[in-house]
Amino acid sequence: xxxxxxxxxxxxxxxxxxxxxxxxxxxxxxxxxxxxxxxxxxxxxxxxxxxxxxxxxxxxxxxxxxxxxxxxxxxxxxxxxxxxxxxxxxxxxxxxxxxxxxxxxxxxxxxxxxxxxxxxxxxxxxxxxxxxxxxxxxxxxxxxxxxxxxxxxxxxxxxxxxxxxxxxxxxxxxxxxxxxxxxxxxxxxxxxxxxxxxxxxxxxxxxxxxxxxxxxxxxxxxxxxxxxxxxxxxxxxxxxxxxxxxxxxxxxxxxxxxxxxxxxxxxxxxx
Amino acid sequence: xxxxxxxxxxxxxxxxxxxxxxxxxxxxxxxxxxxxxxxxxxxxxxxxxxxxxxxxxxxxxxxxxxxxxxxxxxxxxxxxxxxxxxxxxxxxxxxxxxxxxxxxxxxxxxxxxxxxxxxxxxxxxxxxxxxxxxxxxxxxxxxxxxxxxxxxxxxxxxxxxxxxxxxxxxxxxxxxxxxxxxxxxxxxxxxxxxxxxxxxxxxxxxxxxxxxxxxxxxxxxxxxxxxxxxxxxxxxxxxxxxxxxxxxxxxxxxxxxx
Ligand SMILES: Nc1ncnc2c1ncn2[C@@H]1O[C@H](COP(=O)(O)OP(=O)(O)O)[C@@H](O)[C@H]1O
Ligand SMILES: [Mg+2]
Numbered sequence: 001x002x003x004x005x006x007x008x009x010x011x012x013x014x015x016x017x018x019x020x021x022x023x024x025x026x027x028x029x030x031x032x033x034x035x036x037x038x039x040x041x042x043x044x045x046x047x048x049x050x051x052x053x054x055x056x057x058x059x060x061x062x063x064x065x066x067x068x069x070x071x072x073x074x075x076x077x078x079x080x081x082x083x084x085x086x087x088x089x090x091x092x093x094x095x096x097x098x099x100x101x102x103x104x105x106x107x108x109x110x111x112x113x114x115x116x117x118x119x120x121x122x123x124x125x126x127x128x129x130x131x132x133x134x135x136x137x138x139x140x141x142x143x144x145x146x147x148x149x150x151x152x153x154x155x156x157x158x159x160x161x162x163x164x165x166x167x168x169x170x171x172x173x174x175x176x177x178x179x180x181x182x183x184x185x186x187x188x189x190x191x192x193x194x195x196x197x198x199x200x201x202x203x204x205x206x207x208x209x210x211x212x213x214x215x216x217x218x219x220x221x222x223x224x225x226x227x228x229x230x231x232x233x234x235x236x237x238x239x240x241x242x243x244x245x246x247x248x249x250x251x252x253x254x255x256x257x258x259x260x261x262x263x264x265x266x267x268x269x270x271x
Numbered sequence: 272x273x274x275x276x277x278x279x280x281x282x283x284x285x286x287x288x289x290x291x292x293x294x295x296x297x298x299x300x301x302x303x304x305x306x307x308x309x310x311x312x313x314x315x316x317x318x319x320x321x322x323x324x325x326x327x328x329x330x331x332x333x334x335x336x337x338x339x340x341x342x343x344x345x346x347x348x349x350x351x352x353x354x355x356x357x358x359x360x361x362x363x364x365x366x367x368x369x370x371x372x373x374x375x376x377x378x379x380x381x382x383x384x385x386x387x388x389x390x391x392x393x394x395x396x397x398x399x400x401x402x403x404x405x406x407x408x409x410x411x412x413x414x415x416x417x418x419x420x421x422x423x424x425x426x427x428x429x430x431x432x433x434x435x436x437x438x439x440x441x442x443x444x445x446x447x448x449x450x451x452x453x454x455x456x457x458x459x460x461x462x463x464x465x466x467x468x469x470x471x472x473x474x475x476x477x478x479x480x481x482x483x484x485x486x487x488x489x490x491x492x493x494x495x496x497x498x499x500x501x502x503x504x505x506x507x508x509x510x511x512x513x514x515x516x517x518x519x520x521x522x523x524x525x526x527x528x529x
Pocket of ligand 1: 288295313316317318320321
């Protein structure tokens with residue numbers, strides 16, 4: 001019965017496509033309207049095009065930057081930094097989160113220290129990192145890693161601790177060993193939290209990247225922006241902002257796609 | 272007579288609470304033959320779940336002896352299948368994977384057994400469904416199949432149909448009898464529904480509370496399939512009810528004495 005209802009829902013791509021288009025149109029309504037008003041105000045001279053370059057000038061700057069390849073070189077550098085920082089911090093966060101979530105003793109030994117470190121602001125650490133590791137790649141990646149660590153750590157830890165105790169009884173009755181208990185019960189049950197942690201960590205890594213690149217750098221999108229600002233090439237600053245927003249949104253969408261695929265089993269309110 | 276598959280002797284169980292000691296079970300003696308269908312019935316709080324958990328090996332803090340196939344129960348294991356009141360399926364696994372649980376469906380032997388169990392519990396067409404797509408009765412049938420896949424020596428069921436509506440419950444009772452007649456798995460089935468107890472059992476164990484102990488054992492010799500509307504069924508029902516009423520009277524007197 002419910003099987004049929006489900007296949008009926010899947011079997012209707014023809015009916016699904018227009019609906020998706022409507023949703024897309026709905027989502028872009030506000031941004032498009034804003035851009036139009038902005039363009040009009042600029043063209044009519046109501047706002048300073050020096051401080052608020054119109055969307056068309058920004059688009060022009062974008063085309064120039066991408067045609068020269070400058071944008072892509074910087075983007076590639078930024079992406080590499082964010083990816084490395086995320087892999088380092090997020091990976092450690094996941095690992096420690098699992099260890100602390102699974103074992104009381106590790107929790108007692110590690111968690112208080114981790115929570116203390118979490119409260120140290122990145123901006124306070126940045127100068128120290130530069131002092132210790134120079135203004136090379138290490139200090140930037142470590143700064144990003146520091147930010148990416150905590151969301152994954154906390155969410156993994158929380159996810160493991162919220163596994164239904166009743167399912168543990170089931171795993172005992174089915175004679176799961178400790179290893180199978182972790183692989184077959186704890187990890188899948190905490191997957192929703194882990195994925196949420198990944199989303200937040202990715203976001204933080206991306207934001208940390210801006211701080212790192214604006215601070216001291218000779219490459220990357222952040223550098224492109226701070227350089228443009230010094231020479232009051234405001235459109236380029238806007239291009240940088242747009243790139244950060246778009247790439248950030250794309251990575252987030254990627255994780256959400258994984259969420260939809262891996263968490264299909266979830267029986268939760270879908271809005 | 273053959274050796275009993277399950278042998279409980281002088282079983283006492285008490286719970287230590289911060290203020291007092293609650294005696295949950297006292298002097299339980301019970302022998303269950305292989306292939307028997309036992310139902311355990313009694314008012315709530317009389318220790319039915321406690322008894323079942325001890326047999327399952329989920330609770331080892333007791334006095335007395337509990338032997339399965341002549342071996343003292345030392346912990347939970349797949350030789351003692353357990354069905355909880357709720358199905359307790361893994362929500363992230365499909366029906367067939369829930370039944371397989373830690374075993375791989377790529378193993379042809381497992382695959383074959385899972386398929387035949389799905390047929391036995393009448394879930395064909397739902398192999399790939401997730402638990403959220405199942406009704407309560409269907410989910411409980413998955414749980415039963417999951418336990419049966421492991422060829423348990425005894426299947427322990429703790430009010431497994433208690434949360435289902437009357438129609439589904441009646442259907443599930445028939446499904447369970449089908450399974451039992453097909454597999455001859457020894458069943459110990461806890462319930463507080465007298466009709467259910469009579470409909471299923473070879474023997475009904477009646478428990479009384481404070482402390483939980485066996486009030487009496489009623490053998491049921493009616494042939495299967497049983498009809499609840501027949502006079503023989505109804506007279507048996509009166510007999511069990513009578514036991515309960517006497518039980519309630521003594522209860523009443525006991526409490527008046529306090
Ligand atoms: N973990 C526990 N701690 C203390 N008392 C318990 C515990 N579990 C059960 N009891 C007590 O043991 C008695 C029997 O409980 P239970 O076996 O759940 O009864 P039933 O399943 O027949 O309703 C009850 O009086 C209950 O309060
Ligand atoms: Mg109970």
